[in-house]
Every structure is written in C-alpha cells, then in structure tokens.
Amino acid sequence: MSSTTEFVVRKSLNSLFSSNAARPILSRLDIELTERCNNNCVHCYNNLPLHDESVRGRELSAQEIKTILRDAAALGCLGVRFSGGEPLVRPDFAELYVYARRRGLRVTLFTNATLITPTIAQLFCRIRPLEPIEVSLYGMAPKTYESVTGRPGSFEAAWRGIHLLQEYKIPFAVKAVILPENKEDKEAFVRWGETLFGSSGENPVQFVLYLNLHARRDSVRNKQICARRISAEDILESLRQFRPDYSGKLAQFCRKFMKIPGENIFSCGGGINKADIDPYGRLRLCMLLKDPRLSYDLKDGSLKEAVTSLLPQWRKIKSTNPEYLRRCARCFLKGLCLQCPAKSWLEHGSLDTPIEYFCEIAHVQARSVGLLGIGEQGWEVKNGKERIASYGENN
Amino acid sequence: MEKTISIDTVYVPSEEVVARQVGGEFVLVPISAGVGDFEDAVFTLNEEGKAIWDRMDGKRTLREIALDLGTEYDTPIEEIQRDVIGFTEELFRRRILHQIPRQE
Ligand code: SF4
Ligand code: SF4
Numbered sequence: 206m207s208s209t210t211e212f213v214v215r216k217s218l219n220s221l222f223s224s225n226a227a228r229p230i231l232s233r234l235d236i237e238l239t240e241r242c243n244n245n246c247v248h249c250y251n252n253l254p255l256h257d258e259s260v261r262g263r264e265l266s267a268q269e270i271k272t273i274l275r276d277a278a279a280l281g282c283l284g285v286r287f288s289g290g291e292p293l294v295r296p297d298f299a300e301l302y303v304y305a306r307r308r309g310l311r312v313t314l315f316t317n318a319t320l321i322t323p324t325i326a327q328l329f330c331r332i333r334p335l336e337p338i339e340v341s342l343y344g345m346a347p348k349t350y351e352s353v354t355g356r357p358g359s360f361e362a363a364w365r366g367i368h369l370l371q372e373y374k375i376p377f378a379v380k381a382v383i384l385p386e387n388k389e390d391k392e393a394f395v396r397w398g399e400t401l402f403g404s405s406g407e408n409p410v411q412f413v414l415y416l417n418l419h420a421r422r423d424s425v426r427n428k429q430i431c432a433r434r435i436s437a438e439d440i441l442e443s444l445r446q447f448r449p450d451y452s453g454k455l456a457q458f459c460r461k462f463m464k465i466p467g468e469n470i471f472s473c474g475g476g477i478n479k480a481d482i483d484p485y486g487r488l489r490l491c492m493l494l495k496d497p498r499l500s501y502d503l504k505d506g507s508l509k510e511a512v513t514s515l516l517p518q519w520r521k522i523k524s525t526n527p528e529y530l531r532r533c534a535r536c537f538l539k540g541l542c543l544q545c546p547a548k549s550w551l552e553h554g555s556l557d558t559p560i561e562y563f564c565e566i567a568h569v570q571a572r573s574v575g576l577l578g579i580g581e582q583g584w585e586v587k588n589g590k591e592r593i594a595s596y597g598e599n600n
Numbered sequence: 601m602e603k604t605i606s607i608d609t610v611y612v613p614s615e616e617v618v619a620r621q622v623g624g625e626f627v628l629v630p631i632s633a634g635v636g637d638f639e640d641a642v643f644t645l646n647e648e649g650k651a652i653w654d655r656m657d658g659k660r661t662l663r664e665i666a667l668d669l670g671t672e673y674d675t676p677i678e679e680i681q682r683d684v685i686g687f688t689e690e691l692f693r694r695r696i697l698h699q700i701p702r703q704e
Contacts, residue, residue: 212649212687218629218640221622229623281622309618309629311640333633335640 218283218311218335228478229281231512235481235492236273238298239264239290240420244317244354246343248384248433250551251420252290264484267297271304273482276508278308284336286313288492290484293320299328311335318342318366319359326369337376340367341413344386345393352386382413383443384433395447412447414440415543415566418551420495434562437569444570452574455541456600459576459593462540468523468530470546470557472539476516480508488512490519493547496556522546524557532559537589538576542567574600605662605689607681611697612658619653626650628696635695643696648673652687659703662688 241260242252253260265273274285285305292298293316305312313336329338342363344350350360370377381394391412398410416434419426435443445451466472476490483489487500488511499519501511524530533544543563546556553560571577576592586592605611613619616632628643630636636643645653651672655665666681673680691697 212646212652212683213690214644214646215641216644218642221625221627221642221644278620283622306631307618309620309622309627309631331633332631 221283229283230478230509231277231280231282231480232478233284233286234273234277234282234479235286235288236270237288237290237482237484237492238270238292238295238301239484241294242289242291242317243294243319244291244356244359246354246382247386248353248382248416248430250417250426250430255294264295265482265486267300269486270301273486273503273508274301274305274308274310278310280509280512282310284311284313286315288315291317291320293325299325302328302334303332306332306334313337313339315339315341316366317354317359317363318370319362321366321369323369326373326375329370329375330373334375337378337409338370339378339380340370341380341382342367342394342410343382343384345390345397349387349390353382353384377409379410380413381410383435386433391443391447407449408447412443414443415563417493417548420493420551422551422554437562437566440566441569441573453600455570455574456597459541460597463537463589463593464540465535465537465589466533466539468534469520470522470524470529471520473545475545475547476520480512480516488515490516491547494550495547496550499556522556526555526557528559529557532564532582532584533557536584537586537593538567538571538583541570542583605685605692607662607666607685610658610661610700610702611688611692612656612700613653614696614698617696626653628653628691630696643691643694648683649687652684656697658700661702 239261240251240253241255241257242249243255245252245254277285287298287301292314295301302312302314312334314334316338318340340363342350343353344360347360350363351357354360367377379394379398383391394410394412395408398408401409414435416430418430448454471490475494479491481489481492481494482503483500486503488503488508489495489500501515503511524534533539533542536542543566544560548560548563549556549558552558568577568583571583572579574596576596577583577586583589614635616630616635618629618631620627620629625644626649628645630641651669652665655668660668662684663681666677666684669680669684670677688697692699
C-alpha cells in the first residue's frame with residue numbers, strides 16, 4: 206500500500222470509458238417495455254391499443270425484465286433505455302426503474318409524459334435517472350396536440366407531466382414531432398425551448414423531422430405515415446432554420462462518418478456493445494430492426510451468448526441485392542443518408558434496399574452545401590473523399 | 601460539526617450505493633440524490649481501494665481492517681492505517697460510507 210496511490214477517483218459516468226481500454230461487452234441496453242400506448246398518434250410506428258389483453262399477456266413479466274437487467278449489469282452495462290409504446294402504462298414501471306438503478310444502471314426513459322404523476326416525479330427526484338427524461342411532444346396547443354394523439358385530454362395530461370418534471374427539477378429533453386397537424390406550432394416549440402434553459406446553448410427542444418414506417422409493416426398505418434412525411438426541401442429548410450450552425454455541424458459530421466460503405470450492410474454502430482430487447486423477450490441488434498430473422502428469443506439462451514456471438518455475426522451480413530450494390534454500397538453520401546438495414550426492412554421487407562425518400566433527403570442536403578452538383582448522384586461520384594475533405598476545411 | 605474518522609469504529613457502505621465491475625474497473629455508483637457529489641459522479645477504486653472496501657463487512661473496525669491488510673501488503677502498519685483512514689474519510693464525507701455501532 207502506498208499513501209501516494211489514489212484509492213478513489215471521482216469520474217462522471219460519461220467519462221468512465223474515456224481512458225478505459227477494457228470496455229464492457231455490453232454498454233447500453235434498450236428495453237421496449239411494451240408496445241401499448243395510451244395515445245394513438247397518427248404517425249406512430251409501433252403503438253398498440255392500451256387495453257389489448259392478448260398483447261399484454263405476451264409481454265415480459267417484471268421478474269423476467271429484472272433477470273435481463275441483472276444479466277446486463279453483470280456484463281458491465283452502464284445504462285438502460287426504457288422505451289415503448291409508452292413505458293409508463295406498465296403498472297410495474299416504478300419497480301423496474303428502481304431495480305435498474307439499484308443495479309447501478311443509469312436510466313433513459315422515452316415517454317409522452319402524460320402518465321407522470323407526483324409519485325413518479327418524486328421517485329425521479331429521490332433516485333435520479335442520471336440521464337434526461339426524453340419527452341415526445343406533439344403540439345403546443347390542445348387542438349394541434351390532440352389532432353396528432355387522437356385522445357381528448359392528452360394535451361393537458363402531457364403538460365401536467367412536463368410541469369411536474371420542472372417542479373421537481375428533473376432534467377428532460379423534448380422531441381417535438383413535426384407533422385402537418387402541428388406544423389404551425391414550430392415557432393412556439395422553439396420559443397418555449399428557449400424559456401426552459403435560456404437561449405444560450407443548445408435548445409432542449411429537438412425536432413423529429415423524419416418519420417419511420419410501421420414496425421409491423423401495416424399497410425394502413427404506412428399510408429398514414431407516408432402522407433405525413435415532410436418533403437426533402439422542407440426538411441432542409443427546417444434544419445437550416447432550427448439547428449444552430451447547421452452547415453458547420455454537417456461538415457463535422459461528414460468528416461467523421463461519410464465514407465463509402467461497401468457490401469457490408471451495417472455501417473452504423475448498431476449492435477456494437479449495444480442491444481435491444483423487445484417487449485416479448487427477443488433480442489435485436491437495435492430498436493428499429495424488426496426483421497424477425499435477426500431476433501433471438503432470450504428464453505432459448507443467455508444474454509451474454511447473444512451479445513457475444515450473435516450480434517457480431519449479424520453485423521457481418523453482406524448485401525446480395527444488385528440495386529444496393531450498384532448504389533448504396535458505392536455511395537459517398539451513405540453516412541449522411543438514413544438508409545440502413547432497419548429502415549430498409551421497414552420500407553421494403555429486405556435489409557439492403559435503397560430508400561428513395563431518404564435518398565432524396567441525402568441528395569438535397571449534399572447539393573445544398575456543394576458536395577454534389579445538380580444532376581449528380583452520390584453513387585456515381587469518384588472523388589467523394591476529396592469533396593468531403595475540402596468541404597470540411599471550408600466550414 | 602465535521603465528524604472525524606476514528607480507527608476503532610466500524611464503517612459500512614451505504615445502501616444507496618452500488619458497487620460493480622464495469623469493464624476493467626471497480627466502480628461505486630450512487631443511487632439516491634445527496635450521495636456522492638455531482639449528479640452523475642461515480643467513483644472508481646484501484647486495487648488497494650477495493651481491498652479496503654471488500655473488508656468493510658460491518659463487523660471489522662478500521663484498525664482490524666488495516667491489520668488484515670498488513671498480512672497481505674509489505675508495508676509498515678502505520679502507513680496502512682493512514683491509507684485506510686484516508687480512504688474512509690474520502691468516502692464518508694460523500695456519504696458513501698457510514699458509521700455503525702460495533703456488533704459484539
Ligand atoms: S436504426 Fe439503422 S442505423 Fe440505427 S442502429 Fe439500427 S440499423 Fe443501425
Ligand atoms: S443516398 Fe441513396 S444511394 Fe446513397 S446510400 Fe442513401 S439510399 Fe443509398
């Protein structure tokens with residue numbers, strides 16, 4: 206022993222790994238607690254009715270979720286993200302939350318805030334989640350809000366929840382989903398965001414501009430969602446208007462992430478030290494990846510086995526689709542584009558198909574900053590690397 | 601008034617803290633508000649810190665812990681005692697450890 210040794214070093218949770226070579230094999234786990242929701246939003250990609258007993262009966266029990274949380278902590282997991290549906294519709298939510306925190310996991314919660322009661326707010330105050338609560342917000346007035354959620358009274362309930370978070374000083378971030386129903390509220394969202402934490406720094410209200418298609422590929426839902434997708438030009442305009450230093454950030458992003466992906470379909474970070482568990486106990490590579498071929502029932506084996514052997518195996522999948530190989534595999538815009546295996550499956554039922562909507566958004570963005578000329582296509586460009594470098598230098 | 605650490609006292613980890621292995625590190629994660637210091641602070645222990653922590657079993661005083669460590673480390677006992685007290689001080693003031701009456 207030596208009195209010069211530092212026995213105890215204080216760190217922030219986020220910096221824990223900055224100097225640590227031995228990362229845990231699982232650092233974050235997403236758990237979808239339920240697909241049921243008390244709202245019925247027009248654009249939602251996965252909600253099921255709140256009182257659907259057959260769905261409820263298939264959901265993991267509290268005990269099963271605790272076992273998963275325990276196993277995740279044993280693998281070194283640092284944080285769990287509870288999502289849904291609406292996680293707070295589960296009567297055992299508080300029990301699961303406390304259990305996760307008592308295993309030393311920080312908790313991120315995705316919620317519509319309508320079910321945040323004084324008891325829940327007090328719990329978050331006493332046992333801090335250590336991550337901001339992520340609130341999805343659908344409007345700044347009852348009319349706009351409820352034309353999205355389809356539920357009378359939901360506006361008031363959501364704001365009651367948000368006010369409780371404010372009252373108990375629980376950090377939260379807001380995801381404002383922009384739809385035709387509420388687009389008139391855009392400015393109001395921003396102004397409210399500025400009143401929350403002042404106009405300096407990042408506005409805690411972030412806009413969700415891109416809608417994903419339906420998790421179960423429901424054609425009626427998909428029609429509803431497609432009808433509400435914002436055009437590529439409008440997305441660009443919103444990005445410029447509401448993301449401070451849009452061009453500079455985009456340049457940074459391009460330098461970091463834009464490269465030609467080749468035939469491997471996973472060029473994202475999905476499944477690297479991360480996994481997702483659906484409400485019925487199936488492990489997936491990420492929350493959006495719903496292809497049943499890439500899922501693993503945890504009742505058939507252990508979390509460790511799935512994380513260490515299956516995820517790396519899935520990540521090695523290569524494309525066999527000639528159209529993907531002709532375009533996305535050779536496209537220097539791939540890092541900028543939202544095409545990915547998960548979204549490709551939602552759109553086309555295959556993991557490796559170009560997605561025209563996202564393709565257009567990527568092209569419009571690239572053209573707007575001079576990365577592409579009029580009429581040029583990302584996959585035809587031969588000197589993408591040089592273009593990104595010179596764009597990066599000038600921004 | 602600030603409490604000082606007494607070598608003939610038993611200290612135990614607060615129930616509001618979880619000790620866990622994360623990757624290659626042994627980490628103490630505070631659970632409740634008011635334990636630790638800033639909101640997302642965690643505390644990593646080195647090998648010696650962990651050796652002290654592991655011996656805080658609710659039965660042994662700091663003196664007994666130091667004595668036990670003396671059988672493992674080739675260090676003068678006074679120095680070990682100083683280390684054990686320093687370690688305890690650090691965590692006690694953050695309410696990660698608290699004092700309990702000695703159980704006979
Ligand atoms: S949603 Fe797409 S990009 Fe994100 S982790 Fe999943 S597969 Fe990767
Ligand atoms: S921009 Fe088009 S071609 Fe390029 S990766 Fe996206 S979908 Fe594929």
